[in-house]
Every structure is written in structure tokens, then in C-alpha cells.
Amino acid sequence: MMSDTNKRQLLQGNEAVAHGALAAGCRFFAGYPITPASEISEVLASWMPKVGGTFVQMEDEIASMGAIIGASLAGVKSMTATSGPGFALMQENLGYACCAEVPCVVVNVMRGGPSTGLPTSPAQGDVQMARWGTHGDHPIVVLAVSSVSDSYTLTVKAFNISEQYRVPVILLSDEVVAHTRECVQLPDPYELRIINRLKPSVPPDWYQPYEGDNRGVPAMAAFGDGYRHHVTGLVHDVQGFPTEKPSEIETFQQRITQKITRGFAQIMMSKGHRINDAEVCIIAYGSVARSAMRAVDEARDQGIKAGLLQLITLFPFPRSHVVPILKQCRAVLVPEMNNGQISREVQRVNQGDCTMVKHNRIDGQFITPDELYTQLLKL
Amino acid sequence: MSVSAQAIRHEYLRHNKKFPHVWCPGCGNGIVMAALLRAIYRSQMSKDDIVLASGIGCSGRMPTYLDFNTLHSTHGRALTFATGVKLAKPSLQVVTIMGDGDATAIGGNHFIHAARRNLDLTAIIINNQIYGMTGGQYSPTTPFGARSTTSVYGHIEHAFSIAELAVTAGASFVARSTVYHAQLLDKLIEQAMAKPGFAVVEVLSNCHIQYGRRNKLGGAVDMLQSFKDNSVTVNQAKNLTPEELDGKTTIGVLADRELPISTEEYDRIRQRAGEV
Numbered sequence: 158m159m160s161d162t163n164k165r166q167l168l169q170g171n172e173a174v175a176h177g178a179l180a181a182g183c184r185f186f187a188g189y190p191i192t193p194a195s196e197i198s199e200v201l202a203s204w205m206p207k208v209g210g211t212f213v214q215m216e217d218e219i220a221s222m223g224a225i226i227g228a229s230l231a232g233v234k235s236m237t238a239t240s241g242p243g244f245a246l247m248q249e250n251l252g253y254a255c256c257a258e259v260p261c262v263v264v265n266v267m268r269g270g271p272s273t274g275l276p277t278s279p280a281q282g283d284v285q286m287a288r289w290g291t292h293g294d295h296p297i298v299v300l301a302v303s304s305v306s307d308s309y310t311l312t313v314k315a316f317n318i319s320e321q322y323r324v325p326v327i328l329l330s331d332e333v334v335a336h337t338r339e340c341v342q343l344p345d346p347y348e349l350r351i352i353n354r355l356k357p358s359v360p361p362d363w364y365q366p367y368e369g370d371n372r373g374v375p376a377m378a379a380f381g382d383g384y385r386h387h388v389t390g391l392v393h394d395v396q397g398f399p400t401e402k403p404s405e406i407e408t409f410q411q412r413i414t415q416k417i418t419r420g421f422a423q424i425m426m427s428k429g430h431r432i433n434d435a436e437v438c439i440i441a442y443g444s445v446a447r448s449a450m451r452a453v454d455e456a457r458d459q460g461i462k463a464g465l466l467q468l469i470t471l472f473p474f475p476r477s478h479v480v481p482i483l484k485q486c487r488a489v490l491v492p493e494m495n496n497g498q499i500s501r502e503v504q505r506v507n508q509g510d511c512t513m514v515k516h517n518r519i520d521g522q523f524i525t526p527d528e529l530y531t532q533l534l535k536l
Numbered sequence: 537m538s539v540s541a542q543a544i545r546h547e548y549l550r551h552n553k554k555f556p557h558v559w560c561p562g563c564g565n566g567i568v569m570a571a572l573l574r575a576i577y578r579s580q581m582s583k584d585d586i587v588l589a590s591g592i593g594c595s596g597r598m599p600t601y602l603d604f605n606t607l608h609s610t611h612g613r614a615l616t617f618a619t620g621v622k623l624a625k626p627s628l629q630v631v632t633i634m635g636d637g638d639a640t641a642i643g644g645n646h647f648i649h650a651a652r653r654n655l656d657l658t659a660i661i662i663n664n665q666i667y668g669m670t671g672g673q674y675s676p677t678t679p680f681g682a683r684s685t686t687s688v689y690g691h692i693e694h695a696f697s698i699a700e701l702a703v704t705a706g707a708s709f710v711a712r713s714t715v716y717h718a719q720l721l722d723k724l725i726e727q728a729m730a731k732p733g734f735a736v737v738e739v740l741s742n743c744h745i746q747y748g749r750r751n752k753l754g755g756a757v758d759m760l761q762s763f764k765d766n767s768v769t770v771n772q773a774k775n776l777t778p779e780e781l782d783g784k785t786t787i788g789v790l791a792d793r794e795l796p797i798s799t800e801e802y803d804r805i806r807q808r809a810g811e812v
Contacts, residue, residue: 185624206809211623211802216649220616223609223646227589227620230607231628235620253610380605380621381628383584387550387600389608398553398600 165342170308170334171238173341174264175200177312178236180346182353183262184210185235187224189217189243193277193332194266197238218243222250225261229254230388232379234316234353238264241283242273244290251325252291253390258323258367258375258413260354262315266330267443269521278521279332281443284498287327288472294410296417298424299327299472301442305339311469317352318424322416323374329471331494333444333523357384367409368395373416417473426469427478431457435464437536438486440479440503442468445492445524452529463533474502483510488536492516492524512536539577541570548573548583550603558597562756564715564741568662569598571718572631575726587630589618591638594669594743595662598633612643615650615659622655626799629729630656636663637675640696644676651705654734655798660725661698661736664743672746683750699738703791708733710791714740714763717787724789733797740785 168176175197178186186205188198198214205212211228215221218239225235239247244265254261269275270282287299298318302308308330315326357364357376366386367375378384391399392406400406417424430450432438437456441449446467456463466482468475483489483503488511491500500515507513516532518524559565576586586604590596592611599606605628609617614632622630639647639661650657666684667673674684676696683690699712709731711724721739728735742748742759753759763785770788773781 185620187620203809206802206806209806213619213623215616215619216645219613220619220646220649223613223616224620224623226609227607227617227622228624229620230617231587231621231624233624235624249610250613250616379625380587380607381585381625385583385603385605387606387608389600390610391608396552 165340167338168305168341169196169336169338170302170305170330171196171266171336172200173305173308174238174312174328174330175204176343177309178262178316179204179208180309180349181234181313181316182351183234183236183316184208185225185228185233186210186237187213187215187221187228187235188237189215189221189239191240191243193268193335194238194240194264196335197264218246219250222247222263226250226254226259229259229261230380232382234260234320236262236264238266240266240268241270244283244286248290252293252295254325255291255295255297255413256390256392257388259325260319260323261325262312262319262328263325264328264330266332266335268332275521277332279444279494279523280519280521281331281445281494281498282519283329284471284495287329294414296324296413297327297472298322298324298417298470299329300426300469301329301471302334303443303446303467304334305337306341308334309341309343313349313351317350320354321352321374322420322424323354323377324417329443331443356382361385365395366397367393369412369416372419373412421473421477424470424473425475425478427475428467428469430465430467432464432466432482434462435485436462436487437489437533438464438466438482439490439492439529439533440466440468440482440499441492442471442499445494448524448526448529449492451526452533455526455530456533461533468499471499474506476506479503480506483507486511488512488514490514490516490529490532490536492529492532494518494524544573544577548576548603550601553601555601557601559594560745562742562744563594564664564739565594565598565662567715567718568660568721568739568741569601571722572660572725573602574722575729578726579729581629585627585629587618587621587628588633589614589621589630590633591635591643593635593638593667595633595635595638612638612641613646614638615643615646615657618657619650619653619655622657622799623802626656631658631660631729634659634661636661636665636677636698637667640676640698640701648701648705651702651707651734651736653798654706654708654795656732657734658725658728659734659736661738662741663698663738664741664747665695666743666747668743668746672750684747699736699790702736706795707736707791708793708795708797709735709789711736711789712738712740712785713787714767714785715742716760716763717767720787727789731792733795
């Protein structure tokens with residue numbers, strides 16, 4: 158299928174994630190079965206050995222997360238995929254990847270929660286968990302896909318960001334995108350921009366494994382490269398050894414936060430649809446953005462100056478993309494298949510510029526264009 | 537091969553790591569570390585090709601001091617990280633160091649599945665029968681009746697036998713020693729590292745601070761003496777009745793078998809899938 162990129166094909170969101178990962182250079186996948194993410198494992202179980210990569214099914218999601226960190230430390234781009242209950246189990250080692258700055262991609266195909274919740278109804282209930290699920294202050298990047306074609310290209314971008322900033326990237330999909338089949342023409346893998354982690358250029362004796370470059374990102378040697386070094390989930394000094402010195406702790410914490418801040422322009426992504434002259438706007442992400450686009454078009458047909466800002470990056474929250482819309486519009490509508498996890502971010506940056514209206518569904522049902530159109534008329 | 541302990545220390549201890557280490561005076565962890573280094577020295581493997589992974593606890597600090605590719609992972613998860621490293625780069629020799637609580641309580645699931653999966657990994661488990669670093673709470677290997685900070689009236693649960701658990705779960709190689717039997721220990725570790733497949737070495741060790749003290753077992757020397765007095769070799773054990781073996785620790789190689797190894801099997805999968 159990888160070689161069929163030049164022709165149109167019918168693909169499922171989950172399949173597109175798997176092929177995006179392969180195109181990005183992912184050569185290690187560890188996972189544990191869970192609906193609605195299992196197809197990602199299944200496709201990669203078949204493809205990884207063909208491309209010289211490795212697929213392994215672990216004993217649980219804790220182990221899957223541990224295995225992809227290990228593989229990444231050995232120099233191989235790695236990914237796992239799961240849904241809410243599994244994502245909860247991954248939080249411990251996800252924190253390790255944040256602390257030890259291990260690039261990796263974690264796909265969470267969201268389903269209804271809490272707990273076993275609603276297998277398998279669509280939901281977007283894991284948005285804040287993706288940002289704050291693991292303990293302590295930590296850098297992390299969260300992207301949301303809205304279509305099959307997104308699922309491919311954003312998986313590639315997730316790997317690129319992860320490699321470039323040495324940060325775990327969470328790719329949020331949802332049951333609707335994951336299981337919808339759409340006709341897509343995938344880009345030629347050779348035309349994709351693929352970013353690989355920076356390796357040390359100094360001799361091993363000079364290597365400081367946790368000294369940031371001018372971006373705050375340390376060069377990363379793989380185990381076996383001759384740069385013997387220590388990797389730990391304890392707060393560490395530039396040599397990678399545990400430290401309890403306040404000055405070194407502060408330096409470490411600031412650097413891992415600031416490396417993301419410095420990359421804001423590149424990491425924050427959104428897509429505008431008819432927003433240039435919009436007076437009312439929907440701010441949406443994931444599959445809901447698809448319904449929102451249709452509702453906006455219908456509203457425009459009725460002469461309402463409506464627009465859509467689709468958030469692709471959810472965290473770091475793309476404030477610089479949202480604020481101009483809040484200043485420009487009379488009102489914004491934030492529809493979500495949760496109780497308002499991104500609307501609280503929108504309200505946080507709103508500063509009284511405009512009226513924000515929430516539209517939430519937590520009944521396991523998809524938000525339709527009709528209901529959003531009705532909401533738009535009320536703004 | 538005879539070589540001075542000093543030469544081995546110079547070769548394998550990290551010069552840029554500020555000592556002292558975190559272990560209490562008399563701790564068995566140093567004996568295990570020295571045995572591991574003797575085994576590695578004899579194997580003549582390049583330091584660049586060795587990955588030493590640990591979990592959390594007193595044992596978890598060992599990799600910090602040693603000049604290999606070292607990985608101090610999360611509590612109980614050393615084998616999951618090691619699995620990723622080994623599968624991603626099978627040319628690396630991957631050794632994990634764990635404690636009894638680390639490997640068989642919080643990491644118990646990973647431990648039995650690593651044994652079943654049978655990757656070419658070495659797992660050294662330092663069993664001191666207690667959670668030492670956190671202050672002496674009971675672990676899965678704390679004996680029935682023993683006192684700990686969470687079994688102040690005597691322990692009412694039964695202990696795992698780590699080595700027997702590993703045999704049952706399907707490890708290729710399983711051995712047991714104590715920190716008293718330091719010469720045996722380095723031979724067993726050397727054998728385990730040379731063995732293709734999942735190889736487990738359980739080492740009975742002394743935590744005289746958190747375990748010995750509360751159970752009136754004396755100091756470090758007294759506990760080592762009791763390891764000496766209460767150990768029987770695998771060959772001696774064959775001629776003893778179950779009654780005579782009660783309270784004894786069997787040391788030596790408990791299992792050594794040829795089983796399919798997943799790293800090699802996965803290479804065959806790649807061929808079958810038609811690697812391009």
C-alpha cells in the first residue's frame with residue numbers, strides 16, 4: 158500500500174495513521190489491543206517486518222509505552238496507539254519520555270469515558286488528559302486529526318515535531334475519523350519533509366547528553382553509537398546524572414519548557430475556512446471540525462458571515478491563532494464531544510473580546526452539521 | 537582469568553559520576569555490582585555494546601555508577617524499556633537490574649511476560665525481601681511471619697520464589713545465588729549473559745537496615761553468615777528430602793534449556809513477510 162501513494166484509494170483513518178508512521182520513518186511499534194485503535198496495530202503488524210522494522214504486542218499499555226521509549230533510545234523512531242483506558246496506563250512512562258526527552262508518538266483514538274465508558278462511541282474527552290495526564294510540569298505537544306488525509310499527514314508532522322524537539326507528541330484521533338473510510342490520494346513519501354533527531358557532532362568524551370543547543374534541544378546519541386551516557390526519569394544535570402541542586406533543577410525545568418516555547422511558530426497549527434470576513438466563527442477540532450465546515454458553508458449560503466477556525470495543534474494552545482479571531486468576531490461557537498475541554502482554553506485567552514458559546518455532546522453521539530447550523534443562527 | 541579488582545573498577549566505574557553511592561554500609565548491592573563487572577570483564581564485550589537498565593529502588597541506582605549505556609527507567613518497568621532497546625537494536629547486550637518489589641510486585645506482569653516472550657535479555661534480580669529505599673515495607677518475597685513497617689504484627693502473606701516463577705513462566709536460563717557466594721554469582725551472571733534467550737539470576741541479598749534489624753537477624757556480616765549456613769547447591773539438594781530442604785536456599789543453575797528466541801524468530805518473520 159505504501160507504494161500505491163500515487164493513486165486514489167479508500168482508506169480508514171486508522172490505516173492512514175499507520176501508513177503515515179511508516180512514511181515518517183517509524184520502524185518500531187508496540188501496542189496492546191483496544192477498540193477503536195486496534196487497526197493501527199494490525200496494519201503495522203503486517204507492514205513493519207516488510208520494511209525491516211519491528212512490531213511487538215506487549216502485555217499492557219504500560220509496557221507498550223516503555224518499549225517505545227527503549228526503542229527510541231536505541232535510535233529507532235517509535236510509536237504506540239491506544240484509546241482512553243490504555244492512554245491512562247501510559248501516563249507514567251509518558252512522563253518519563255517528557256523528562257528524559259525521548260522522541261516518540263502516542264496515538265489516542267478517543268472513545269467515550271470515563272473508565273471503560275462507551276466502547277465504541279465517539280468522544281473528545283481526553284483532550285485535557287493528553288495535556289496534563291502525567292504528573293508534574295512537563296512539555297508535551299498534542300495534535301488533533303479530522304480526516305483520513307489528516308491522519309496521514311499529521312502523523313508525519315507528529316514524528317517531525319517529536320524528533321525536532323525531543324518531546325513526546327500525542328496524536329488525538331477519534332472514533333469517527335478512525336473508522337471512517339474516505340477516498341484519499343496520499344502524497345508521495347519521497348516528497349514529504351522528514352525530520353530526524355539531531356545526533357551529536359562532538360567526540361564522545363565531549364558529549365553532554367542534556368545540554369541544549371541554541372533551541373534548547375540536546376543532541377541525541379543512540380545506545381550503541383559509542384556515546385555512553387545515562388538516561389533517567391530523575392531530574393538530571395547536563396551530564397544526565399540525578400541532581401538535587403536547585404540551580405541545576407531550575408535550569409533543567411526552564412529548558413524543557415522553553416524549547417517548546419521557542420518552537421511555537423512551527424508547532425502551532427490551525428486551518429481557517431472562510432474566516433477573513435467572518436463575524437461569527439466556529440472554533441473546532443477533530444471530526445467535529447468536519448461538521449462545522451458544513452454548517453459554516455450552509456450559513457454562508459444564507460448570507461451569514463460565518464467562518465471556521467480548525468485547531469490542529471491543541472497544546473501548546475495556539476493562542477496566537479485564536480486571539481485574532483476573538484478580536485474580529487462578534488461571537489464564537491466552540492463545539493466539542495466533551496463538557497468543554499478546549500472551550501476553557503478559548504475562554505482563558507478571550508479576555509472579554511467576544512462572546513463564547515459552548516456546544517457540548519457527551520451522549521456518545523456525533524455532533525451533526527444541522528445542530529451547529531442551528532447554533533450559528535443563534536449567535 | 538585473574539585480574540585485580542582495582543583494574544576492573546578503573547575500567548567500568550564512571551569517572552564523571554560524583555561518588556559516594558546511595559547504598560548503606562554493608563549493603564549487598566555492591567557485591568552484586570562487582571560480580572556483574574567481573575562477568576562483563578571476562579566476556580570481553582565492548583562497553584559501547586552493553587545496555588544496563590534498571591527500575592526504581594536501591595538496585596535502580598546501580599547503572600548510574602557504571603560506564604555503559606545506562607537506563608534508569610520507572611518502577612517495575614525496566615524489562616519493558618529493555619524489550620524496546622533489544623528489539624530495536626538486537627546487536628546490543630541488554631542486562632536489567634531489578635529488586636524483588638520492582639521485578640515481582642509492580643513489575644510482576646512484565647517479568648512473567650518477558651520470560652514467556654524469551655527475548656535475549658539478562659535479568660538480575662536482587663532479592664532482599666523488603667522495600668529498602670522507601671523504609672522497609674513488605675515485598676512479594678517477605679517471608680510469612682516477618683516484621684516490616686507495614687507488617688508490624690507479623691506478615692500474613694506468602695512469599696514468591698522468584699527463580700521458580702521464572703522457570704514456570706518459560707525463561708531459557710534460571711539461576712540463583714546469594715551475595716555470600718560472590719564467586720558463584722559472577723559465574724552465573726556470565727553464563728546468563730552468554731545464554732541466548734531470557735536469562736534470570738536471582739541473588740539473595742541482605743538489607744540488614746530495613747529487614748535484618750526488624751527481624752533480629754543481626755548486621756550485614758550475620759546475614760551473610762546465614763546465607764552461607766542456609767544455602768545448598770542444586771546437586772546437594774537432589775539428595776535431600778523436602779523436610780531437609782525446608783528453610784534452605786537452593787543455589788546454582790535451576791534451568792537451562794534451548795527455546796526459540798523471539799529476536800531470531802522475528803528475523804524469520806521479516807523473511808516470511810518478504811522484507812523489501
